[in-house]
Amino acid sequence: NYIKAFAPATVANVACGFDIFGFALDEPGDIVELRKRDEPGIIIKDIIGDEGRLPREPERNAVSVVMLKFLEHIGSTQGVEVTLHKNMPLGSGMGSSSASSVVGIFAINELLGRPLTQRELLPFAMEGERIACGAAHADNVGPSLLGGFVVIRSYSPLDVFKVKVPDELYCTLVHPDVEVNTKDARYILRNEVSLKNTISQMGNVAGLIAGLMQEDYDLVSRSMVDVIIEPVRSILIPEFDHVKQAALDSGALGCSISGAGPSMFALSRGRDTAERVAKTMSEAFGSVGITTKSYVSQI
């Protein structure tokens, strides 16, 4: 009659893979508690950690909208009381809304005896993403639900697969205390891409996947280049160039924007390097008075 579940933050895009690459972090993540009610209907009892900013109406909040769709799909009138522990900032580029969608859909499926497989839950989680940021992209919900490094090969039909990554691959995620709205960060993108940039990006996408699978860190490093999105979006992040250079100078394989930003991520070989990179990236933001929170995760 009661369940508590966790879904992790994620890094989407991973430099060259806009809307198609993402991976899960160890922490932070959202936690949800669900309790069955005797009467039908979903009630949001409490949201902790959002400073009162998220909607409390079940049809407007990512954590519960996915549950409404799920209950309708399986033809259930089960009533549920929801408590959400929001453990990461909104508009952070860490897949905050995705973690809520995923934790919601995962928990209700478990509470009701797992009528759907994990993969079948993905389209529901994507609906939560549509409510939260206007686009049903899967590069955050995919890895938050399935774990590890995930590729969205196609959206229609949905075709998602996981890629094994080297054991020593670590992510540094640094969240500066500024906010970027995902809708805005998508709006400023151009709709057309030149053939020249498409060719570069395709080379890097292929190189990154091959590098991960072959444990070729140098190839991973050379492929962590985004010629399409990063040049446009980086203007929304104060000190972007300086922070990126600091990461590379302290040994990161590559560094780019996490999702729609403003968080930035770097990949490194080994935990020690990833910790050092966290320190120098935070110092670079700090040099202009921006406070940060950083996380190091094995991918």
Ligand code: HSE
């Ligand atoms: N791929 C999405 C974007 C992720 O970059 O807009 C948003 O977190």
